[in-house]
Amino acid sequence: MHHELTVWSRGIIMDKEARDVSTCIATAARKLGYHAENVSDYVDDPDRTNCLVRRYARFADEPILDRFVYENPHPDWVVLVEETIIKAVNFLRGTPDGQGVLVINSARDPEYLLKFLPPHMLAKLDKLVVVDATGLAEQRGSSPWMFVRDLSELAFDRMSTEGAVERLAIGMGIAAPLIGALVAATGDLPVDAVAEVVADRDAMIRGAKQHTVLTPAREA
Amino acid sequence: MSVRGTHVPEHLRLPIAGVTPPPTEKDGQRLFPTGNFRFFRPVYKDKTPPCNHACPTGEQIQKYLDYVKHDRYLDGYLTILEDNPMPSVTGRVCYHPCETACNRAAHDEPIGIRGVERFLGDFGLNLTENPIKKELPALNGKTVAIVGSGPGGLACAYHLRRRGYASVIFEALDKPGGMLRAGIPAWHLPEEILDKEIAKLLDLGGIEIRCGTRIGAPGWPGLDELERDYDATFLALGQDVGRRLDAEGAQARGVIGAMEFLRETGLGRPARIGRSVLVVGGGNTASDAARSAIRLGGGDATIVSLEAEGELLIQPEDLAQARDEGVGFRPNSSVVRVLTDGEGNVSGAVIAQARLAKDDSGAVRPQITEGTETEVACDAILVAIGQVQVLDWLPETATERGLVRADEYGRIPHGEGTIFVGGDVMRGPSMVVDALGDGKRAARDIDRVLCSRQLEPDPPAEVMPYEKLNTAYFRHAPRTEAPLTPAPARRTSQVTEVTLSYGREQARAEADRCMSCGVCNGCDNCYIVCPDVSVMRDARENGHYSIRTHYCKGCLVCVQECPTGCLEKVPEMDFDEPDAVVRMETAFAPYDGAHAEQAPFTRALIEEAIAEYDASRSNSNSIHPNGRGTS
Numbered sequence: 001m002h003h004e005l006t007v008w009s010r011g012i013i014m015d016k017e018a019r020d021v022s023t024c025i026a027t028a029a030r031k032l033g034y035h036a037e038n039v040s041d042y043v044d045d046p047d048r049t050n051c052l053v054r055r056y057a058r059f060a061d062e063p064i065l066d067r068f069v070y071e072n073p074h075p076d077w078v079v080l081v082e083e084t085i086i087k088a089v090n091f092l093r094g095t096p097d098g099q100g101v102l103v104i105n106s107a108r109d110p111e112y113l114l115k116f117l118p119p120h121m122l123a124k125l126d127k128l129v130v131v132d133a134t135g136l137a138e139q140r141g142s143s144p145w146m147f148v149r150d151l152s153e154l155a156f157d158r159m160s161t162e163g164a165v166e167r168l169a170i171g172m173g174i175a176a177p178l179i180g181a182l183v184a185a186t187g188d189l190p191v192d193a194v195a196e197v198v199a200d201r202d203a204m205i206r207g208a209k210q211h212t213v214l215t216p217a218r219e220a
Numbered sequence: 221m222s223v224r225g226t227h228v229p230e231h232l233r234l235p236i237a238g239v240t241p242p243p244t245e246k247d248g249q250r251l252f253p254t255g256n257f258r259f260f261r262p263v264y265k266d267k268t269p270p271c272n273h274a275c276p277t278g279e280q281i282q283k284y285l286d287y288v289k290h291d292r293y294l295d296g297y298l299t300i301l302e303d304n305p306m307p308s309v310t311g312r313v314c315y316h317p318c319e320t321a322c323n324r325a326a327h328d329e330p331i332g333i334r335g336v337e338r339f340l341g342d343f344g345l346n347l348t349e350n351p352i353k354k355e356l357p358a359l360n361g362k363t364v365a366i367v368g369s370g371p372g373g374l375a376c377a378y379h380l381r382r383r384g385y386a387s388v389i390f391e392a393l394d395k396p397g398g399m400l401r402a403g404i405p406a407w408h409l410p411e412e413i414l415d416k417e418i419a420k421l422l423d424l425g426g427i428e429i430r431c432g433t434r435i436g437a438p439g440w441p442g443l444d445e446l447e448r449d450y451d452a453t454f455l456a457l458g459q460d461v462g463r464r465l466d467a468e469g470a471q472a473r474g475v476i477g478a479m480e481f482l483r484e485t486g487l488g489r490p491a492r493i494g495r496s497v498l499v500v501g502g503g504n505t506a507s508d509a510a511r512s513a514i515r516l517g518g519g520d521a522t523i524v525s526l527e528a529e530g531e532l533l534i535q536p537e538d539l540a541q542a543r544d545e546g547v548g549f550r551p552n553s554s555v556v557r558v559l560t561d562g563e564g565n566v567s568g569a570v571i572a573q574a575r576l577a578k579d580d581s582g583a584v585r586p587q588i589t590e591g592t593e594t595e596v597a598c599d600a601i602l603v604a605i606g607q608v609q610v611l612d613w614l615p616e617t618a619t620e621r622g623l624v625r626a627d628e629y630g631r632i633p634h635g636e637g638t639i640f641v642g643g644d645v646m647r648g649p650s651m652v653v654d655a656l657g658d659g660k661r662a663a664r665d666i667d668r669v670l671c672s673r674q675l676e677p678d679p680p681a682e683v684m685p686y687e688k689l690n691t692a693y694f695r696h697a698p699r700t701e702a703p704l705t706p707a708p709a710r711r712t713s714q715v716t717e718v719t720l721s722y723g724r725e726q727a728r729a730e731a732d733r734c735m736s737c738g739v740c741n742g743c744d745n746c747y748i749v750c751p752d753v754s755v756m757r758d759a760r761e762n763g764h765y766s767i768r769t770h771y772c773k774g775c776l777v778c779v780q781e782c783p784t785g786c787l788e789k790v791p792e793m794d795f796d797e798p799d800a801v802v803r804m805e806t807a808f809a810p811y812d813g814a815h816a817e818q819a820p821f822t823r824a825l826i827e828e829a830i831a832e833y834d835a836s837r838s839n840s841n842s843i844h845p846n847g848r849g850t851s
Binding site (some may be wrong): 010048049050051052082083084085086087088089090093106108112115116118 | 254256257258259773774775791792793796800801803804805
């Protein structure tokens with residue numbers, strides 16, 4: 001088994017969400033006995049608000065030898081922390097045909113999201129997983145700073161996480177349901193085992209249960 | 221490629237300062253299509269300002285205030301004429317719901333919109349030619365009958381004319397104007413202003429006013445004849461019959477309806493009222509009648525109202541002016557008996573303490589406190605307790621409780637749906653501007669009916685609230701009140717105008733206070749604050765701004781800093797048309813990692829830019845070896 005996870009997000013305002021997804025997957029995989037790597041920041045411009053940023057994790061049952069290649073050359077798991085990224089970039093670059101699992105944080109109709117994927121990207125897709133992570137997060141009252149549910153508030157947020165210490169636990173807020181949906185839809189890692197490394201376990205389980213999966217290539 | 225003596229390996233030949241054209245230069249933005257940073261898009265979307273929304277005619281107040289601010293008076297005047305044919309009239313008599321709704325009230329004081337409207341209206345009246353006359357379409361051969369030449373009828377005729385219809389207005393009185401002439405005193409609205417406004421309408425051609433024609437009365441055409449002889453009918457009869465006083469002795473000579481008193485005074489036939497007058501009622505008609513009585517009799521007038529002091533339905537500025545002129549008030553009182561002398565003339569009244577109460581159907585039922593009766597001497601009693609209209613000539617199905625029934629489009633339930641109604645006779649006592657708005661709406665709907673088009677309700681308006689403005693941009697500035705004629709001078713004359721006009725500087729100062737709620741006024745703020753040169757415009761004007769969507773990163777500084785709130789953020793995902801997708805091949809990265817090659821078109825742009833830059837450098841160097849060239 002060899003999986004490469006690339007999490008796409010936006011600089012500063014949703015940086016930690018992306019980092020948490022890759023960190024939790026890599027941590028859980030390692031705990032489960034896989035060889036795992038997590039690259040929390042490379043190449044991108046994380047100090048630019050809204051700028052596209054990526055976080056990478058990979059795990060395999062064989063040792064990972066190309067350890068100085070930081071970016072995943074063939075990501076088969078792709079997570080979009082923010083839905084607009086679907087029209088912003090070719091996030092399936094390098095994905096093997098028909099093997100991509102794409103998880104999107106969106107409350108929109110999955111069919112509506114599909115129309116933004118051109119044929120060459122659709123060809124790479126195995127599953128489209130849509131989870132309203134923003135809605136599923138923070139069901140327990142007021143949210144900690146930086147995990148507001150209202151993305152439009154985030155858009156106005158000018159605070160930076162760059163260089164900040166990890167004040168908050170890993171796997172909170174929007175990240176938790178995203179991890180849940182990813183793990184449940186792919187099925188390679190046990191949900192319970194991953195839940196142990198996610199701070200907001202409940203939200204993660206909610207994500208694992210409440211998401212929509214489309215298989216456009218197979219249906220076509 | 222020139223690298224100034226430094227060897228840069230091929231894979232590091234990247235856009236760096238000095239080689240990359242900045243965003244302001246040709247292709248600068250195409251080089252880095254950072255539109256994909258954005259998940260909210262700034263969109264220019266004008267909202268409805270509260271003034272515009274509150275005005276029954278839908279006057280585009282923000283727009284004409286902006287014109288006045290820039291000394292474009294003709295444009296301002298033409299803007300008003302799109303909705304309201306008589307700004308000189310409404311600029312004097314309107315109860316200005318626009319000012320009541322003005323967001324500026326939450327900031328400091330509402331804008332003196334009525335004063336600016338009057339300024340523009342008088343500007344227009346003084347033009348030698350009516351500027352819209354040339355623009356009017358030719359008459360289309362259809363004629364509409366209009367009953368009543370008050371504001372509703374005149375507005376309907378005007379708007380029909382703008383759409384190519386002729387109209388015949390039937391007026392029961394000897395002069396046109398309806399309540400504008402017969403209900404509003406000349407010290408509010410001088411007769412010559414009204415005459416000029418009506419003359420301006422008649423000058424458009426296609427509008428005929430037949431005075432002394434009481435539709436529905438014996439010997440005159442009725443509804444069936446109108447329906448037969450005309451393509452459509454608009455009923456704007458108004459309500460000019462005053463309700464009678466329900467008190468013992470009310471038949472005495474000297475008990476006069478305030479409406480009748482105002483009408484006869486307006487037509488130059490004032491009644492004999494003596495020096496001391498009681499006015500029964502608590503609304504604007506009572507105030508107008510009392511003030512006119514003071515002017516006519518030179519004595520005193522007292523308003524006897526069921527309403528308490530703070531409940532009077534008199535416009536605040538009118539109330540203050542009435543007090544200045546010496547009108548007395550007996551709030552929470554009612555006339556229970558009229559006293560007469562031996563010849564049957566009014567000699568006084570018995571007044572008791574009372575309060576306003578209403579029965580289940582909403583009708584006023586005064587509750588009188590027994591034992592509080594006192595006698596008051598007076599020469600006349602003017603009754604201003606509401607108006608009605610004679611409607612017995614209309615089919616029974618079309619009337620209800622003294623008003624004409626109408627559907628949501630103002631059509632009465634009779635005939636083939638070509639008879640419309642508006643103004644007081646439909647809504648009960650209301651404002652001049654309500655009637656003007658009804659006339660405008662009726663003209664639009666008559667046009668639709670006669671063109672066999674569907675009648676449609678107005679689309680819902682998105683009204684801009686004060687809270688959504690960026691008020692940091694608006695300095696506090698006091699309102700310029702319209703000047704008044706001093707009370708001693710005005711209380712002796714029926715024709716001296718009470719409220720005077722703004723001068724040019726005052727009108728401009730007032731217009732300059734407008735916050736342009738929700739409507740772009742070309743302030744250029746977005747253009748200036750955009751940190752990414754992504755706001756474009758060719759002229760500093762509403763509708764000329766646009767967002768460079770391929771480059772705008774969605775920082776929303778423009779939205780935050782838009783003073784008027786016309787810029788709003790819309791989720792980028794709502795835009796699903798093909799050209800709304802700015803897809804990069806990969807994330808923008810300053811280093812060329814294994815995965816981060818730029819898309820071919822981006823790479824080509826970089827190479828072109830480098831070549832262009834090198835070419836310009838080599839040219840300039842060849843001419844000016846020691847410095848930058850001038851090419």
